Amino acid sequence: MIGSAGSAEKVALLTEKYGYDAAFNYKDAPVRGQLPTAAPDGIDVYFDNVGGDHLEAALDAFKDGGRAALCGAISAYNSTERTPGPDNLTNMVTRGLTLRGFTVGGWFHRLPDFVADMTGWLTSGQVVFDETVVDGIDHAVDGFLDLMRGANTGKMVVRVAQG
Numbered sequence: 001m002i003g004s005a006g007s008a009e010k011v012a013l014l015t016e017k018y019g020y021d022a023a024f025n026y027k028d029a030p031v032r033g034q035l036p037t038a039a040p041d042g043i044d045v046y047f048d049n050v051g052g053d054h055l056e057a058a059l060d061a062f063k064d065g066g067r068a069a070l071c072g073a074i075s076a077y078n079s080t081e082r083t084p085g086p087d088n089l090t091n092m093v094t095r096g097l098t099l100r101g102f103t104v105g106g107w108f109h110r111l112p113d114f115v116a117d118m119t120g121w122l123t124s125g126q127v128v129f130d131e132t133v134v135d136g137i138d139h140a141v142d143g144f145l146d147l148m149r150g151a152n153t154g155k156m157v158v159r160v161a162q163g
């Protein structure tokens with residue numbers, strides 16, 4: 001499993017805490033150059049939170065029959081103009097790739113399965129996570145802007161009441 005993050009501290013967390021086999025800082029050099037170094041034999045599956053440069057790099061690196069789950073495209077959220085799509089979509093044809101988008105809302109019917117599986121993984125330590133907590137609804141906008149800047153480590157959470 002290979003991860004990408006935007007600071008040396010986050011890259012270290014990926015391999016030392018979250019269980020990734022390799023990781024790189026996407027701000028150090030183009031992802032298209034870094035991903036093949038981390039995965040010289042190619043990749044089978046890509047979970048896309050970023051779009052743009054990350055999706056293009058994945059499309060380059062896919063093995064035949066590769067699959068992507070398209071969750072988000074944060075690299076484009078602050079764009080003021082329409083951004084062109086990947087320049088290598090034809091790899092979908094030649095390598096038989098599958099790209100499928102989803103939203104959480106479309107899968108609520110599987111929530112009980114998710115809760116059961118994730119409870120087990122969290123309890124066993126197979127999945128670990130961090131949170132960055134912003135206190136008070138008045139600071140929700142600051143928290144959102146910080147998320148877009150990458151100031152959070154792990155899930156950005158706004159605490160509206162003390163538990």
Ligand SMILES: NC(=O)c1ccc[n+]([C@@H]2O[C@H](COP(=O)([O-])OP(=O)(O)OC[C@H]3O[C@@H](n4cnc5c(N)ncnc54)[C@H](OP(=O)(O)O)[C@@H]3O)[C@@H](O)[C@H]2O)c1
Nearest residue numbers: 005006049050071072073074075102103104150154155156
């Ligand atoms: N499909 C759905 O139903 C669904 C639901 C919720 C969220 N999402 C998507 O899931 C993704 C993550 O959302 P989240 O709320 O969990 O946020 P998050 O991962 O807690 O925070 C977003 C992170 O994105 C990174 N980032 C910002 N600009 C970037 C860029 N240009 N290229 C690469 N990374 C960048 C920042 O970390 P760095 O320091 O590493 O840059 C930031 O910490 C987003 O794409 C969001 O739209 C999808």
